[in-house]
Amino acid sequence: MTIIESKIQQTDCNAQELYVKLSDFNQFREVLPEQVENFISDTDTCSFTIKGMADVSLRISEKIPNSKVSYSNIVDKPFPFSLVFNINQSEEDSKCTVQVSFHGELNPMLAMMAKGPLTHFVNSIAEKIAVFNF
DSSP states (O other): EEEEEEEOOOOSOOOHHHHHTTTTTTGGGGGOOTTEEEEEEOOOOOEEOOOOOOOEEEEEEEEEETTTTEEEEEOOEEEEEEEEEEEEEESSSSSSEOOOOEEOOOHHHHHHHHHHHHHHHHHHHHHHHHOOOO
């Protein structure tokens, strides 16, 4: 299992607000990188194309109120993976932190080649969540 984690980012919303936002794919497009095209969503699923890489279809696979939301790919192509959003309430009631992690079943060669782009991907999402009031 390959696990790649973003830097922890502080947001301007509390844990409950972020949990609600991440639990609805209709709001997810706003935090995806510019390389994402053809985004289609409903509340529980979405699909999109990462330019020059792959088509991705996701579903919400786990929700723990105010602390965690996990997305898993619907079709195991290009490989089975999930995106996990760990949410922690800050001591200040109006803020929380988020860390995005990628968990994937990559062979060692693919893991080595994909580490850089995947690290950039999860950091980009975490940074956009932190600054974008989606």
